[in-house]
Amino acid sequence: MPMSTRILEHPDVEEIRLEAVLHxxxxxxxxxxxxxxxxxxxxxxxxxxxxxxSKSTGTHHYRVLREAGVINQVYRGTAKLNSLRRAELDALFPGLIDSVIAAADRERARPRPS
Known part of the structure; x- marks a missing residue:
């Protein structure tokens, strides 16, 4: 009997919305x-x-990223592999990913109030 292939739903590029990505x-x-x-x-x-x-919370976060069109998830055997949809996101929202990561890095480096 052939092994079933599990396919996860991803939005097409035309369906990716800025507000979902920002969320x-x-x-x-x-x-x-x-x-x-x-x-x-x-x-x-x-x-x-x-x-x-927790694992269940992590699963939720990956699902939010996938459903927003930020990441791609595929099963390879029993492993679920993740990749950033970099080319699509850069085409839709030029510089967004780099800007958000750079801002997060700056935020991380800022001193925390006492």
């Missing part, structure tokens, strides 16, 4: 996923990205 990027754990994927520039398993959240 997805507004949460620190999701922004960390995007930062990591932008840095490595390849598909990675969820387990390679160290998020300080």
């Amino acid at each position: 997805a990027l507004a949460e620190p754990a999701r922004l960390e996923v995007v930062r990591f994927l932008a840095e490595v520039g390849r598909e990675v398993a969820c387990s390679e990205i160290d998020l300080a959240v």
Whole structure:
């Protein structure tokens, strides 16, 4: 009997909306996923990205990113691999991903109020 292929729904490029992308990027754990994927520039398993959240919360964050069109997720065997939809996002919203990551890096470097 052939093994079933699990396919995850992703929005087509024409369906990606700025407000959904900004919503997805507004949460620190999701922004960390995007930062990591932008840095490595390849598909990675969820387990390679160290998020300080429960597994179910992590699953929620990945789903929000996928449904907003920010990441692509595919199954390879039992592993779910994630990649940034960089080319599509850069074509739709030039400079957005780089700007958001740079702003987050600056925010991270700022001293915290006592």
